[in-house]
Amino acid sequence: MAQEIERKYLVSSDEFKAQAAKSVRIIQGYLSSVPQRTVRVRVKGDKGFLTIKGIGNESGASRYEWEKEITVEEAQELLKICEPGVIDKTRYLVDFEGHIFEVDEFYGSNQGLTVAEVELTDEAQTVHKPSWLAEEVTGDARYYNSMLMKQPFTQW
Template structure:
């Protein structure tokens, strides 16, 4: 059983793009989006993934996660039977002071939303924030991808 611990932030500007180590386009959908167990299908570049996440703890920073790579053709087929509201985004990987920030720039019905996540070893681990990071939104369900497919950012 893997435990995922991460913090999520809004991004204030595009300064992160100049220092991004790499980027990849991600298309993802949900076979199940109930909070107790989200089942996500993802095409990330030329790879496919199936991911199951459990419900978050009280702070929203920690939850169970299981992921397995699957053939990209199977992921593309599974996307066809997902719940409505596919997520389309580019993920930038940005290293800053020993941490890797995953910065997601969303498109289509979530256009204009840019969020960054950083994985931690413990919930109380301190992270120095780069200047392009804004307000912390860890635990705010509106920013979960499984919620953005149902209530897109442009509809807020």
């Protein structure tokens, strides 16, 4: 089984954009958003993906993840039968001191929210944080995309 280990942070400024090596628009929905297993459908640029994630561990930093590339057409068809709500964001990839930070700038009902995630090889791994990172929100379910779909940031 694939194990995903990551930390999530709020972003305090848009300084990251000047440091980004790449950006891509992402539209995603959920076939299942229950915490025990989320099933996500995503159109990421010119590719489609189907992803299954398990429940996180106690810290919220680790959980099972399985992902399969599908065609954009298949993803668009699956988006039609997803639960209500959609996540619309641009993801920026920023290399900082040996780590790739995935910075998501949200639109629509999550406008105004920007979060950064960094994948780790183990939970105890040290992360050197860029100046534009703010409070760590790892394990805070409000910031899970599956929850932002149900309880958008603009409604908090």
